[in-house]
Amino acid sequence: MPGRPDHVTGTPTAVVGVPVPGLPAPRAELRRPSEADWQVVLDAIGAASSVDLVAHVMPDGDALGSALAVGLALRQRGVDVRVSFGDDPQVVPASLSFLPGQELIVPVADVPERPELMISFDVSDARRLGLLLDKALAARELVVVDHHTSNAGFGTRSLIDPLAPATAVLVDELLRRLGVPLDEPIATCLYAGVASDTGSFRYSATTPATHEFASRLLAAGVRHDTISRQLWDTQSFGFLKVLAAALERAELEPAAAGGRGLVWTWVPWADLLAHGVPPEQIEGLIDVVRKAAEAEVALVLKEDPDGSLRGSSRAKGAVDVAAACGALGGGGHAYAAGFTSHLGVPATVAAFRSALDALPVPPTD
Numbered sequence: 001m002p003g004r005p006d007h008v009t010g011t012p013t014a015v016v017g018v019p020v021p022g023l024p025a026p027r028a029e030l031r032r033p034s035e036a037d038w039q040v041v042l043d044a045i046g047a048a049s050s051v052d053l054v055a056h057v058m059p060d061g062d063a064l065g066s067a068l069a070v071g072l073a074l075r076q077r078g079v080d081v082r083v084s085f086g087d088d089p090q091v092v093p094a095s096l097s098f099l100p101g102q103e104l105i106v107p108v109a110d111v112p113e114r115p116e117l118m119i120s121f122d123v124s125d126a127r128r129l130g131l132l133l134d135k136a137l138a139a140r141e142l143v144v145v146d147h148h149t150s151n152a153g154f155g156t157r158s159l160i161d162p163l164a165p166a167t168a169v170l171v172d173e174l175l176r177r178l179g180v181p182l183d184e185p186i187a188t189c190l191y192a193g194v195a196s197d198t199g200s201f202r203y204s205a206t207t208p209a210t211h212e213f214a215s216r217l218l219a220a221g222v223r224h225d226t227i228s229r230q231l232w233d234t235q236s237f238g239f240l241k242v243l244a245a246a247l248e249r250a251e252l253e254p255a256a257a258g259g260r261g262l263v264w265t266w267v268p269w270a271d272l273l274a275h276g277v278p279p280e281q282i283e284g285l286i287d288v289v290r291k292a293a294e295a296e297v298a299l300v301l302k303e304d305p306d307g308s309l310r311g312s313s314r315a316k317g318a319v320d321v322a323a324a325c326g327a328l329g330g331g332g333h334a335y336a337a338g339f340t341s342h343l344g345v346p347a348t349v350a351a352f353r354s355a356l357d358a359l360p361v362p363p364t365d
Protein backbone atom coordinates (compact mmCIF):
# COMPACT_ATOMS: atom_id res chain seq x y z
CA MET A 1 0.00 0.00 0.00
CA PRO A 2 1.16 3.49 0.76
CA GLY A 3 4.43 3.14 -0.68
CA ARG A 4 4.14 1.51 -3.88
CA PRO A 5 1.39 -0.60 -2.87
CA ASP A 6 -0.81 -0.30 -5.12
CA HIS A 7 -3.78 -0.17 -5.81
CA VAL A 8 -5.29 -2.30 -3.25
CA THR A 9 -3.41 -2.98 -3.18
CA GLY A 10 -0.92 -3.29 -1.82
CA THR A 11 -0.57 -1.82 -1.49
CA PRO A 12 1.71 -0.13 1.14
CA THR A 13 -0.58 0.34 3.13
CA ALA A 14 -1.65 1.24 6.24
CA VAL A 15 -3.44 -1.70 7.09
CA VAL A 16 -6.27 -2.40 9.22
CA GLY A 17 -4.73 -3.38 12.46
CA VAL A 18 -6.31 -2.59 15.71
CA PRO A 19 -9.91 -1.50 15.47
CA VAL A 20 -10.14 2.25 14.93
CA PRO A 21 -12.91 4.22 16.63
CA GLY A 22 -15.55 5.10 14.08
CA LEU A 23 -14.45 2.41 11.65
CA PRO A 24 -16.15 -0.92 11.23
CA ALA A 25 -14.40 -3.77 13.00
CA PRO A 26 -12.78 -6.44 10.82
CA ARG A 27 -15.47 -8.63 9.36
CA ALA A 28 -16.68 -11.26 11.76
CA GLU A 29 -16.03 -14.15 9.41
CA LEU A 30 -12.39 -13.21 9.22
CA ARG A 31 -10.42 -15.00 11.83
CA ARG A 32 -6.70 -15.42 12.19
CA PRO A 33 -5.30 -18.74 10.97
CA SER A 34 -5.69 -21.56 13.48
CA GLU A 35 -3.12 -24.26 14.21
CA ALA A 36 -5.20 -26.58 12.02
CA ASP A 37 -5.11 -24.06 9.14
CA TRP A 38 -1.33 -23.90 9.33
CA GLN A 39 -0.99 -27.67 9.53
CA VAL A 40 -3.14 -28.25 6.46
CA VAL A 41 -0.99 -25.86 4.45
CA LEU A 42 2.27 -27.36 5.74
CA ASP A 43 0.99 -30.80 4.75
CA ALA A 44 0.02 -29.56 1.29
CA ILE A 45 3.48 -28.06 0.77
CA GLY A 46 5.15 -31.22 2.12
CA ALA A 47 3.19 -33.40 -0.29
CA ALA A 48 3.70 -31.28 -3.41
CA SER A 49 6.46 -32.03 -5.89
CA SER A 50 5.64 -28.89 -7.87
CA VAL A 51 4.52 -25.54 -6.45
CA ASP A 52 3.42 -22.32 -8.17
CA LEU A 53 3.69 -19.11 -6.17
CA VAL A 54 1.79 -16.11 -7.46
CA ALA A 55 1.60 -12.40 -6.64
CA HIS A 56 -1.15 -10.01 -7.62
CA VAL A 57 -1.08 -8.08 -10.89
CA MET A 58 1.29 -5.10 -10.88
CA PRO A 59 2.96 -6.57 -7.82
CA ASP A 60 4.20 -4.44 -4.97
CA GLY A 61 6.98 -5.24 -2.52
CA ASP A 62 4.71 -7.26 -0.26
CA ALA A 63 3.22 -9.44 -3.00
CA LEU A 64 6.40 -10.16 -4.93
CA GLY A 65 8.69 -10.18 -1.90
CA SER A 66 6.45 -12.73 -0.18
CA ALA A 67 6.25 -14.99 -3.24
CA LEU A 68 10.00 -14.84 -3.86
CA ALA A 69 10.84 -15.51 -0.21
CA VAL A 70 8.82 -18.72 -0.29
CA GLY A 71 10.27 -19.52 -3.72
CA LEU A 72 13.82 -19.29 -2.40
CA ALA A 73 12.90 -21.41 0.63
CA LEU A 74 11.24 -24.16 -1.41
CA ARG A 75 14.07 -24.21 -3.95
CA GLN A 76 16.46 -24.88 -1.06
CA ARG A 77 14.30 -27.87 -0.22
CA GLY A 78 14.54 -29.22 -3.74
CA VAL A 79 10.96 -28.45 -4.71
CA ASP A 80 10.17 -27.67 -8.36
CA VAL A 81 8.99 -24.10 -7.79
CA ARG A 82 7.94 -21.20 -10.01
CA VAL A 83 6.90 -17.61 -9.22
CA SER A 84 4.56 -15.68 -11.49
CA PHE A 85 2.01 -12.88 -11.73
CA GLY A 86 -0.75 -12.38 -14.26
CA ASP A 87 0.37 -9.32 -16.21
CA ASP A 88 1.20 -9.13 -19.90
CA PRO A 89 3.76 -7.72 -20.31
CA GLN A 90 5.02 -9.06 -17.04
CA VAL A 91 7.21 -6.31 -15.59
CA VAL A 92 8.95 -6.23 -12.23
CA PRO A 93 8.82 -2.59 -11.11
CA ALA A 94 12.22 -0.88 -11.17
CA SER A 95 11.76 -0.10 -7.47
CA LEU A 96 11.81 -3.87 -6.79
CA SER A 97 14.75 -4.73 -9.04
CA PHE A 98 16.87 -5.53 -5.97
CA LEU A 99 14.68 -8.49 -4.98
CA PRO A 100 16.65 -11.76 -4.91
CA GLY A 101 15.30 -14.89 -6.56
CA GLN A 102 13.89 -13.25 -9.68
CA GLU A 103 15.29 -16.10 -11.76
CA LEU A 104 12.32 -18.06 -10.36
CA ILE A 105 9.84 -15.78 -12.17
CA VAL A 106 8.17 -17.33 -15.22
CA PRO A 107 5.62 -15.94 -17.69
CA VAL A 108 1.99 -16.91 -17.32
CA ALA A 109 2.32 -19.37 -20.24
CA ASP A 110 4.89 -21.40 -18.24
CA VAL A 111 2.54 -21.95 -15.31
CA PRO A 112 0.85 -25.38 -15.65
CA GLU A 113 -2.75 -25.37 -16.83
CA ARG A 114 -3.69 -27.35 -13.75
CA PRO A 115 -1.14 -26.60 -11.02
CA GLU A 116 -0.62 -29.22 -8.34
CA LEU A 117 -0.34 -26.58 -5.61
CA MET A 118 -0.67 -22.86 -6.14
CA ILE A 119 -0.16 -20.34 -3.35
CA SER A 120 -1.21 -16.71 -3.82
CA PHE A 121 0.39 -13.90 -1.85
CA ASP A 122 -1.22 -10.56 -1.02
CA VAL A 123 -4.00 -11.23 -3.55
CA SER A 124 -7.12 -9.72 -1.98
CA ASP A 125 -9.56 -10.86 -4.62
CA ALA A 126 -9.42 -13.55 -7.34
CA ARG A 127 -9.64 -10.87 -10.03
CA ARG A 128 -6.25 -9.58 -8.87
CA LEU A 129 -4.75 -12.81 -10.25
CA GLY A 130 -5.19 -11.29 -13.71
CA LEU A 131 -4.20 -13.69 -16.48
CA LEU A 132 -3.51 -16.43 -13.91
CA LEU A 133 -7.13 -16.60 -12.78
CA ASP A 134 -8.16 -19.64 -14.82
CA LYS A 135 -5.06 -21.62 -13.87
CA ALA A 136 -5.56 -20.71 -10.23
CA LEU A 137 -9.14 -21.90 -10.26
CA ALA A 138 -8.02 -25.14 -11.95
CA ALA A 139 -5.30 -25.82 -9.35
CA ARG A 140 -5.73 -28.97 -7.29
CA GLU A 141 -5.03 -26.84 -4.21
CA LEU A 142 -5.10 -23.04 -4.11
CA VAL A 143 -3.79 -21.59 -0.85
CA VAL A 144 -4.55 -17.90 -0.26
CA VAL A 145 -1.97 -16.16 1.96
CA ASP A 146 -3.05 -12.59 2.63
CA HIS A 147 -3.81 -9.85 5.14
CA HIS A 148 -6.52 -7.81 3.39
CA THR A 149 -9.66 -7.34 5.45
CA SER A 150 -11.73 -7.54 2.29
CA ASN A 151 -10.39 -10.99 1.34
CA ALA A 152 -13.29 -13.41 1.32
CA GLY A 153 -11.01 -16.42 0.81
CA PHE A 154 -11.25 -17.57 -2.81
CA GLY A 155 -8.96 -20.61 -2.54
CA THR A 156 -9.31 -24.15 -1.27
CA ARG A 157 -7.26 -23.15 1.81
CA SER A 158 -6.62 -19.81 3.44
CA LEU A 159 -4.05 -18.24 5.69
CA ILE A 160 -5.60 -14.79 6.03
CA ASP A 161 -4.74 -12.57 8.96
CA PRO A 162 -6.36 -9.14 8.73
CA LEU A 163 -4.33 -8.00 11.73
CA ALA A 164 -0.98 -8.68 10.03
CA PRO A 165 0.66 -5.46 8.77
CA ALA A 166 1.94 -7.29 5.69
CA THR A 167 1.61 -10.65 3.96
CA ALA A 168 5.36 -10.95 4.56
CA VAL A 169 4.59 -11.37 8.28
CA LEU A 170 2.52 -14.46 7.49
CA VAL A 171 5.32 -15.75 5.26
CA ASP A 172 7.78 -15.33 8.13
CA GLU A 173 5.55 -17.58 10.23
CA LEU A 174 5.19 -20.06 7.36
CA LEU A 175 8.97 -20.28 6.94
CA ARG A 176 9.44 -20.70 10.68
CA ARG A 177 7.02 -23.61 10.63
CA LEU A 178 8.78 -25.07 7.59
CA GLY A 179 12.06 -24.86 9.49
CA VAL A 180 13.67 -22.57 6.91
CA PRO A 181 16.15 -20.11 8.45
CA LEU A 182 16.14 -16.45 7.42
CA ASP A 183 19.19 -16.10 5.19
CA GLU A 184 20.06 -12.76 3.64
CA PRO A 185 18.20 -13.23 0.31
CA ILE A 186 15.00 -14.46 1.98
CA ALA A 187 15.22 -11.71 4.61
CA THR A 188 15.65 -9.10 1.87
CA CYS A 189 12.43 -10.27 0.20
CA LEU A 190 10.54 -10.15 3.48
CA TYR A 191 11.94 -6.74 4.37
CA ALA A 192 10.68 -5.40 1.05
CA GLY A 193 7.24 -6.69 2.00
CA VAL A 194 6.98 -5.34 5.51
CA ALA A 195 8.70 -2.02 4.71
CA SER A 196 6.38 -1.47 1.72
CA ASP A 197 3.17 -2.17 3.55
CA THR A 198 4.01 -0.27 6.72
CA GLY A 199 5.42 2.75 4.87
CA SER A 200 8.79 2.02 6.48
CA PHE A 201 7.17 1.22 9.83
CA ARG A 202 5.14 4.44 9.98
CA TYR A 203 1.58 3.20 9.61
CA SER A 204 -0.72 2.29 12.45
CA ALA A 205 -0.59 -1.45 11.88
CA THR A 206 3.07 -1.36 12.93
CA THR A 207 3.47 -3.01 16.33
CA PRO A 208 6.35 -3.96 18.61
CA ALA A 209 6.24 -7.36 16.90
CA THR A 210 6.71 -5.66 13.53
CA HIS A 211 9.90 -4.02 14.78
CA GLU A 212 11.04 -7.28 16.29
CA PHE A 213 10.52 -8.88 12.87
CA ALA A 214 12.55 -6.08 11.24
CA SER A 215 15.25 -6.61 13.84
CA ARG A 216 15.57 -10.28 12.85
CA LEU A 217 15.68 -9.31 9.19
CA LEU A 218 18.49 -6.78 9.76
CA ALA A 219 20.36 -9.36 11.82
CA ALA A 220 20.15 -11.66 8.79
CA GLY A 221 22.09 -9.10 6.77
CA VAL A 222 19.41 -7.02 5.08
CA ARG A 223 20.74 -3.75 3.65
CA HIS A 224 17.84 -1.58 4.73
CA ASP A 225 19.52 1.62 3.56
CA THR A 226 19.93 0.60 -0.07
CA ILE A 227 16.54 -1.12 -0.10
CA SER A 228 14.86 2.02 1.24
CA ARG A 229 16.52 4.20 -1.37
CA GLN A 230 15.26 1.92 -4.13
CA LEU A 231 11.79 1.51 -2.67
CA TRP A 232 11.08 5.13 -1.79
CA ASP A 233 13.64 7.55 -3.10
CA THR A 234 14.40 6.60 -6.69
CA GLN A 235 12.30 7.71 -9.67
CA SER A 236 12.97 8.56 -13.29
CA PHE A 237 12.97 12.18 -14.47
CA GLY A 238 9.95 11.25 -16.59
CA PHE A 239 8.07 10.37 -13.40
CA LEU A 240 8.74 13.86 -12.07
CA LYS A 241 7.10 15.31 -15.17
CA VAL A 242 4.08 13.00 -14.85
CA LEU A 243 3.86 13.89 -11.17
CA ALA A 244 3.99 17.62 -11.96
CA ALA A 245 1.11 17.31 -14.42
CA ALA A 246 -0.93 15.20 -11.99
CA LEU A 247 -0.43 17.72 -9.17
CA GLU A 248 -1.38 20.57 -11.48
CA ARG A 249 -4.60 18.67 -12.21
CA ALA A 250 -5.42 17.94 -8.55
CA GLU A 251 -8.76 19.06 -7.12
CA LEU A 252 -9.66 19.66 -3.49
CA GLU A 253 -13.28 19.10 -2.47
CA PRO A 254 -13.59 20.26 1.16
CA ALA A 255 -17.27 19.27 1.44
CA ALA A 256 -16.74 15.64 0.42
CA ALA A 257 -16.47 12.75 2.89
CA GLY A 258 -18.86 14.37 5.36
CA GLY A 259 -16.93 17.64 5.33
CA ARG A 260 -13.57 15.97 5.95
CA GLY A 261 -12.42 16.59 2.42
CA LEU A 262 -11.38 14.72 -0.71
CA VAL A 263 -8.30 15.43 -2.81
CA TRP A 264 -8.12 13.72 -6.16
CA THR A 265 -6.30 13.73 -9.46
CA TRP A 266 -5.84 11.51 -12.46
CA VAL A 267 -3.12 10.46 -14.90
CA PRO A 268 -3.98 10.05 -18.58
CA TRP A 269 -2.25 7.21 -20.40
CA ALA A 270 -0.93 9.83 -22.83
CA ASP A 271 1.17 11.37 -20.03
CA LEU A 272 2.90 8.05 -19.41
CA LEU A 273 3.56 7.61 -23.13
CA ALA A 274 4.85 11.17 -23.49
CA HIS A 275 7.39 10.75 -20.69
CA GLY A 276 8.27 7.08 -21.18
CA VAL A 277 6.96 6.11 -17.76
CA PRO A 278 5.71 2.53 -17.29
CA PRO A 279 2.41 2.31 -15.41
CA GLU A 280 3.87 0.49 -12.42
CA GLN A 281 6.05 3.54 -11.70
CA ILE A 282 3.12 5.76 -10.76
CA GLU A 283 1.82 3.54 -7.98
CA GLY A 284 3.53 5.86 -5.48
CA LEU A 285 1.79 8.98 -6.76
CA ILE A 286 -1.01 8.54 -4.23
CA ASP A 287 1.56 8.99 -1.46
CA VAL A 288 2.22 12.52 -2.67
CA VAL A 289 -1.42 13.43 -3.20
CA ARG A 290 -2.48 12.13 0.21
CA LYS A 291 -0.22 14.67 1.93
CA ALA A 292 -2.90 17.36 1.54
CA ALA A 293 -3.83 18.30 5.11
CA GLU A 294 -7.24 19.59 4.01
CA ALA A 295 -8.46 16.16 2.91
CA GLU A 296 -9.22 13.01 4.86
CA VAL A 297 -9.44 11.00 1.64
CA ALA A 298 -7.13 10.97 -1.39
CA LEU A 299 -7.87 9.40 -4.75
CA VAL A 300 -5.69 8.91 -7.82
CA LEU A 301 -7.16 7.56 -11.05
CA LYS A 302 -4.66 6.00 -13.44
CA GLU A 303 -5.76 5.46 -17.01
CA ASP A 304 -4.83 2.24 -18.78
CA PRO A 305 -4.41 1.94 -22.56
CA ASP A 306 -7.98 0.64 -22.93
CA GLY A 307 -9.36 3.76 -21.23
CA SER A 308 -10.22 2.00 -17.98
CA LEU A 309 -9.19 3.67 -14.75
CA ARG A 310 -7.38 2.10 -11.82
CA GLY A 311 -8.31 3.98 -8.67
CA SER A 312 -6.07 4.10 -5.59
CA SER A 313 -7.38 5.72 -2.45
CA ARG A 314 -6.06 6.46 1.01
CA ALA A 315 -7.67 7.67 4.23
CA LYS A 316 -6.27 8.97 7.48
CA GLY A 317 -8.40 7.01 9.95
CA ALA A 318 -11.85 8.58 9.95
CA VAL A 319 -13.17 6.99 6.77
CA ASP A 320 -13.04 3.37 5.59
CA VAL A 321 -11.92 3.58 1.98
CA ALA A 322 -12.16 -0.20 1.60
CA ALA A 323 -15.92 0.25 1.95
CA ALA A 324 -15.97 3.16 -0.51
CA CYS A 325 -13.92 1.20 -3.04
CA GLY A 326 -16.09 -1.83 -2.42
CA ALA A 327 -19.07 0.16 -3.67
CA LEU A 328 -17.15 0.52 -6.96
CA GLY A 329 -16.34 -3.17 -7.12
CA GLY A 330 -12.89 -2.99 -5.47
CA GLY A 331 -11.57 -3.44 -1.96
CA GLY A 332 -8.51 -3.35 0.24
CA HIS A 333 -7.74 -1.97 3.65
CA ALA A 334 -9.56 0.69 5.68
CA TYR A 335 -6.69 3.12 5.05
CA ALA A 336 -5.69 2.00 1.56
CA ALA A 337 -7.89 0.51 -1.09
CA GLY A 338 -8.53 0.48 -4.82
CA PHE A 339 -10.87 -0.36 -7.66
CA THR A 340 -11.09 -0.46 -11.45
CA SER A 341 -13.63 1.70 -13.30
CA HIS A 342 -14.83 1.90 -16.90
CA LEU A 343 -16.93 5.02 -16.36
CA GLY A 344 -14.50 7.76 -17.36
CA VAL A 345 -13.02 10.32 -14.97
CA PRO A 346 -15.99 12.58 -14.06
CA ALA A 347 -18.44 9.73 -13.51
CA THR A 348 -15.87 7.69 -11.57
CA VAL A 349 -15.12 10.58 -9.22
CA ALA A 350 -18.85 11.17 -8.82
CA ALA A 351 -19.41 7.50 -7.95
CA PHE A 352 -16.55 7.57 -5.46
CA ARG A 353 -17.90 10.78 -3.90
CA SER A 354 -21.34 9.17 -3.55
CA ALA A 355 -19.80 6.07 -1.98
CA LEU A 356 -18.03 8.30 0.56
CA ASP A 357 -21.28 10.12 1.28
CA ALA A 358 -22.96 6.81 2.05
CA LEU A 359 -20.40 5.97 4.76
CA PRO A 360 -20.68 6.84 8.40
CA VAL A 361 -18.25 9.64 9.16
CA PRO A 362 -17.55 10.51 12.76
CA PRO A 363 -18.03 14.19 13.62
CA THR A 364 -14.91 16.29 13.19
CA ASP A 365 -14.81 17.27 16.86
Ligand SMILES: [Mn+2]
Binding pocket: 010, 011, 013, 062, 063, 122, 147, 166, 167, 197
Ligand atom coordinates in the same frame (compact mmCIF):
# COMPACT_ATOMS: atom_id res chain seq x y z
MN1 LIG B 1 0.20 -6.40 1.42
